[in-house]
Amino acid sequence: AQKITQTQPGMFVQEKEAVTLDCTYDTSDPSYGLFWYKQPSSGEMIFLIYQGSYDQQNATEGRYSLNFQKARKSANLVISASQLGDSAMYFCAMREPPSSNTGKLIFGQGTTLQVKP
C-alpha cells in the first residue's frame, strides 16, 4: 500500500532564508504523482506544486521547488527566501498510480513551519 511520511513535526526558519521540508513515500508502482499543499492558520488547503514520477526535471513554482529523488523515494519541498506569510502547516501527498485505476489521494502527517522575523 502507498504511504507518505513526513518526519518533521515542526520547523523554524529565519525570514529570507531557504528551508527544506522532508517527505518520503512508499509505492511499488513506477507511475505516481506527488503533491504539496499549504494549510495556513485560517484552515484552507492550498495546492502548491506537483511532481510526476516520470518528469525529468524537478518541479518549480515561484519560490517553491521540489527536490525529487526517485531512487530514495523522497520529494522534499524547498521554499526559497522565506516570508512571514509562509508560516503554515505543509502536507505532502501522493496520488495512487493510474494502474490501480482509482486515483486515491493520500496525505502525510504534515510539518508546521514557522518563519521568524
Added chain:
Amino acid sequence: DAGVIQSPRHEVTEMGQEVTLRCKPISGHDYLFWYRQTMMRGLELLIYFNNNVPIDDSGMPEDRFSAKMPNASFSTLKIQPSEPRDSAVYFCASSLTRNTEAFFGQGTRLTVV
C-alpha cells in the same frame, strides 16, 4: 469558477442529532473526495467518488457515516447519530482527473457537544 463550495462552514450540534455536510465540486471535475482532519489523526480520506460513483469508502469510520453524490454537482456527507468524537474539520475536494491535483473547499468545522 468559484472553487469547491462547502456548507455550512461551522456546525454545532448535540450528540445524537443528524448532521449533513454539503459539497459542490468544481464544474467538470470527475473526482470528489471527503476528508476528515483532526489533531490526533491528521487528514483522513473517508470516501471518494469518480463520476458520481463511490470508489472507496474504506475510510468511513462507522455505519453512522454515509455519503452520496446524486449528481455531478452535489455531494453530501451524513452522520447519524452524531457523537462528540466526530468533532473535526471535514473537507471536500475535487479533481479533474485521477492524475491531477485536488482543490479543496473551505471545510466544515463540526462540533458535537
